[in-house]
Amino acid sequence: MSAAARTGAEEDVQRRIPDVASLISALDTNDYLADVGLATALFLAVRLPQPILLEGEAGVGKTEAAKALAELLDTPLYRLQCYEGIDAGEALYEWNHQRQLLGIRLAEVRDAAVTETDLFGPDYLLRRPLLQAIEHPGPRPAVLLLDEIDRADAEFEAFTFELLAEAAVTIPELGTIRATHPPIVILTSNRTRDLHDALTRRCLYHWIDYPGPGRIAEIVRRRVPASSGPLALQAAAVITKLRSLDLAKPPGISEAIDWVSALAVLGIDRIDATTAEQTIGSIVKNRDDLELVGARGADWLVAGTDG
Template identity: 95%
Template sequence: MAALDRNDYLADVGLATALFLAVRLPQPILLEGEAGVGKTEAAKALAQLLDTPLYRLQCYEGIDAGEALYEWNHQRQLLGIRLAEVRDAAVTETDLFGPQYLLRRPLLQAIEHPGPRPAVLLLDEIDRADAEFEAFTFELLAEAAVTIPELGTIRATHPPIVVLTSNRTRDLHDALTRRCLYHWIDYPGPGRIAEIVRRRVPASSGPLALQAGAVVTRLRTLDLAKPPGISEAIDWVSALAVLGVERIDAGTAEQTWGSIVKNRDDLELVGARGAAWLVGGTDG
């Protein structure tokens, strides 16, 4: 917890223990929670703590192995052929499919990392990818190796520390979840939000950060399509600090809703509820 704290990440005992075990066992760790609770930041802080590279694969619907693992640089291969023709030199398949023509994507970069510490590999929002891709990534990571037909099998000398995140847009397969450590990250209370905001926005005052945390917490009690997360709280306080605001009142909130409410229907719902209600009772 102290080491994460020194890297500006505030973790409770449960999360710190889960990350520690992910490093020491080693075993993939699945972090779940609502958007904006700090899942991605946990992986970044872990890489900083270990002084090792972070390789991030942002998952999305339709992502395939080529975008996650490797591709051949076809343009460079064509250029190699043309240069060989100019020099009247023979070009073999071995020449064209060497390591210099390989485009390494995050999974292969993490496997090839030379150490001395293993890299941190972040599979961000794995729930956005389809089930087939989910199965492909886990099978690959379990072996910490990949076979490239033209080059042979590449095995990790330092298997990566794997962090998967999910916003639960769909349920992940049991074959994945039962092999991972698991931790659910709850949305923090106003006090913890204020601590995080103060670290990210040093120009803000403690009372402003605490008041903003309380307002965002109240906003999340409404039936919003996109409830604000910690990142929105940071954006809002950053904007307020730039404007020289030291205390949030109803007028200030209405003028700066765009920093925390990112959906038109949500904006109408917040407006109907009234800024005075959301801001009221947040002092102290």
């Protein structure tokens, strides 16, 4: 990639988000509400550029931040959902063994020699999210989302160091592949375990707090246009009250959106005790939590939530 092309790509990104205020406005246009702290962290991740680690409870919008950023930059989002036991084959690449066997058979039919170099070339790669992000041709960098990195093993964390530090990955048969447009890397964590210092040192960091009822209602209204403002506010108040209990799985914003969506389908514009009891499965999804909420009673749940 020429220096002029790289400069042009950087200038294009700068035109789209020249400052933090512009990023907040652009995210808002894409129905993602970011406060100044989060917007500043994302802005720096794009402009430095530097990987960013977003931490917070489940359902506070970490994954959605990456999706909204990719959308406003009009660039692909490559998402890797992490889990215990994930390895390089699922994250970076695998060899297409079926295609390699077909290549061998075709060579036999043609009475042609097949070398290891022939079978282990770019045409035989199955590209996974990390390699796809590295090889993205532009013009703007892709967004690479390593979602719930805390669920992966420490060994997988170490595997990502080269990517985070150098925007490069190494494939033994092909050598090191470097990004012409280094991806914007966003890692998310629900803090199910502590991440290694070597990983966090490579990243910017931002903790996303759970929003208050007013912000929850605003998000819900964006995602469920069919719902009324009062219903969204009441649902947000109920969710906030639920989160004051010692629940194993406190409901998040995604549960609030699901609940209001269900209420809108049912034609309900006000949450009373009966409605809350009948639809509680949209927001409380653990048997012990259901028992805890049931002990408080549906009347307690909706008391003082309808303004």
